[in-house]
Amino acid sequence: MWLLDSKSLELKLYYDDNIPPYAILSYAWGENEVSFQQMNGPRDQIQFHAGFIKIQRCCAQAATYGFEHI
Template identity: 35%
Template sequence: MRLLHSETLEFHEFYDSSIPQYAILSHTWGDGEMSYQDMCQLQKVEAYRKRKGRGHAKIKNTAKLTRLYGYDYFWVDRCATDKNSSAELQEAINPMYRWYYESSRCFVFLEDVDAGPEGYIEEQLEACRWIGRG
């Protein structure tokens, strides 16, 4: 399992019994998502760390929440799996439900829900993409 470190945003590989406690992000994909290649570039080039955009902010906020809840590692499907490798993509799809189940904390990012007056969020949840995808 390839996890991101919440401080460095560097990938770390873990196998079976060596997998530490981790947080996981459940979300829907939107414009500007960080790919595996983007994350590899982020780790190599310091200037790339200043990247802006919704996808980058989603990763940085997940890292922040992961640290806040006391975990060192987190997993995000879009950027932890090399989608250019059909073998790796298939290997990631098969155990994905188990990875969600075994995570210590699951954060949900509802991109199309805004906080507002009381009762406002409930109305938005009915039309939320995240709710509808499952």
């Protein structure tokens, strides 16, 4: 399972019983969304996309509740 680290915003792959607790993002698709491939690429190309800003805010909110992953 791919999870996003709520502090570094890096995607990490977890297997089987090693999946940590995580928050779930309820998401409404709009313009300038970020794909899985883009999240794995250079951030300077997506940092101002509306979708990336939503992801950043989700990670910040998850971190305030103690979740290290989304």
